[in-house]
Amino acid sequence: MTQLFTCWTAEVGAADAARAGGKAAALGELARAGLPVPRGFVITTAAFVSHMDGVDPDGAARGALGALAADDLAGIARAAAGLRGRVAAQALPPEVAAEIAPACAALGDGPVAVRSSATLEDSAEASFAGLQDTYLVVRGTDAVLDRVRACWASLYNDESIAYRRRQGTGEDGLAMGVVVQPMLDPRSAGVMFTRSPVTGDRSVVAIEGTWGLGSALVGGEVTPDSFTVSKVTGEITGRRVGVKLRVHSFTPNGQGISATPMAVPLRRTPCLTDDEVRALARLGRQVEDHYGAPQDIEWALLGDDPRRFALLQSRPETVWAARDSGPIASPQAKASDHVLARFSRGL
């Protein structure tokens, strides 16, 4: 469906971050690599540029933002509020709306999630995690069009602007894509690191999960289950069952997202079976192999079947990557020199 302002997620790849935003590019890349990602479409940065041409034709408002000092929080707040209001209020260019409507129709009647996909977000260098908005349970094309503008406006959140000022990132050329996906109703969801977040061990996959939507875990409302899986042997080498007092769930015909107490028998029941843990770890390895570096992944399980995992996001692991220093051992003239050296120093 590749058009100027929209395309299917699977039609973009890692090289398309400028056109689709980082999140969309990463999802598209996963889809291209044959990994399970939810279907959906991307509203490209060209749509954002076109919209902003109407909002701020000469770029003066954005230029003014770029001139503010990082610690001028009052100035940032004042300027940002004005710009956000205009981004949200301005009608979408008709040619953009004309592409989005049929794409929404193609996803079906159900509610969708509208997720921002900034050009700087999800890159290894600067993690903007959480600074831009995601809207869940959006129903109907008009609401989608509203939320798309709200996503764009979130690029001008006070914190986002302050962050850019601190990082010295210019406002010129800043753009945002948007991903629209059908709402998922996962049985379990969570995050996965393809390197131990605790020890930095590259030979394990660390999984955290909870019942229902992953937002309960990300928001810290539950103590998640955690599992450690060896990449080499596939063995589950670590297992801690959390106490999952609450569950976030999506009910297609109800009130959208609900946060309710978890049924008592399931609070201390692992949210993944061993088979599911191993299948998820295998997916993690595939993602890592595809990118050639450890990844930080969001996942959801869409039913009682290890084949029904979906990957919602993947970005390079940054914490341990930054700590890696020199090699822990180097080749010696003779293999036995390793032993001689070891036994020649105290324990």
Add this chain to the structure above:
Amino acid sequence: MDPNASGPRFPLPSEIADAPGAEGWRSMYPYFTRFQPDDDKRFWFYNSMHFPEPMPAFDTITAEVPYSAIGANTARVFVFPTTLGIEHRIVNGRVYITANPVTDPDEIGRRAAVFGERAGYYYENWDTLYQGWKMRIKGLIDEITSITVPELPEFDDPAVVTESRGVAQNHYVRENFHRCIDLFSVMWHHHTEFLMLGYGAYVVFFQFCKQAFPEISDQAVARMVAGIDVIMYRPDDELRGLARLAVEAGVDDLFIEGCSPPAVLAALADRGEGGRRWLEAFERARDPWFNVSTGDGFYHHHRSWADDLTVPFAALPRYVAQVRDGLLADRPTESLRAERDRIASSYRDLLGSDEEKAAFDQMLGLCRVVFPYVEDHKFYCEHWFTSQFFSRIREFGALLARSGVLAEAEDVFQLHHTEVDQALSDVMLAWAAGAPPLGAAHFRPIVAERKRMLEALRGWSPPPALGPVPEALNDPAVHMLWGVTQQTIEAWLRPAEGEVRGVGASSGVVEGPARVLTDVNQIGEVRDGEILVCPVTAPSWAPVFGKIKAAVSDIGGSMSHAAIVAREYGMPAVVGTGDATKRISTGQRVRVDGDRGIVQVIA
């Protein structure tokens, strides 16, 4: 933090009271095995791995001689920079040990220079030296096997005269006995000649893996270096072959649960060609492959399969039934080899740099060079040689019994080897003098009292350790050989209710009824699907692994026999628990977590 500041502690050696009914235990053991007042200042742990039972007096030779040999090799021959030898003490019949470290940096440096040259020579020439070692050990086995006990007939052999030998039979009583003791010592020197160097290569690779992959399990490291054609599997392989032949030759009906070995062998002799073929194959398998001890070669009563056919004949009916059902498979050596190589190359690929990969290749390569020794030496030394050694000593015991000094041949093992020397002198003198030996009045009461004391000592529960807890116990060799780490010590100090902790040696989690065995001769009691709980396993326990769901042992690290066999069978194992056989009872339902090294009693 001072680990001894508060909370639970181990008793000091001086605080150990004599076991009731065995107050005279000191009379069984040499003075140099007794705890000294200064020993209270050091940390000792019970070497239940090698010595899970109270020591009969003769069997202390399996502590005295090995520690004499291993210390000589590490401290004096190869001059390990940071390690001297191992000291051992006996209290209430149990052997406690401590390793003597070198901590002064100057002394370490001085030793390191010597160590580099000497150890380097062995590593450089390992394959050649190991081939030579095998020849020498086989020579020692031939020698110990050929030693005879003089008959002491009324008139000596005429050849003494016609060949003008000039030396009468009674002389050879002592010479041949001394020869046994001397050969045992020579064997142990050779045993420990390669031991620390072999384990040293493994320790270095192990530590590298732990640093590169902090969460890697001990068993994953072990799997990368494990040999495939390991001698310890051979006795069991021979049994499988005999089971196949029984079916093929049409004599399989004789192998039924509970069959008596002599009855089966007698019946086979009447079964024509098929029976003859089976008996021939049996004799070929028996020598040398049945020279496998039912224990670890440290006690005289750990008889070999060759001495006591009960164990192999307890396994045969099951294998025969599997052959009939087409279920008896060979060890899948090709796929085991492929899996080992896959694991190693997967970890290698996960390393962060080419430099690390090159270092990994060197360390793993060296491990694979030394591992044939590490894995196979026990068969030659503790099993084959030692079975023969105890058989010879038993024959001297028979001489003492024939001369009336002892009531029966087995009683010889109630005497220290220096006391056996005395008893044999008595017999030599008596034959020469034409008078009865005087030993009966002296030794028989001693033997009776010691047997009684050993029974009393059996009821004493030895603390897993004695003395102050060390600030840090990070000796990888102690970890590898005995499974003793800081965590083990913690678990010894604070045993959790209904939970036994050890080393997770083979992964997986299963539940099932426990079967606690203290002796391999009980393996006939094991039922399908049970969880084996035992002090320690040896190659002769292999047949039982076909029945059980998981293995738990008091003793052993990730390279112990139980660990290796359990990984091979793909069943969970927890080893080095210290006291699982005491805290778990047969019939209790237990859950074995081979990943975390925990055994829970659940009902």
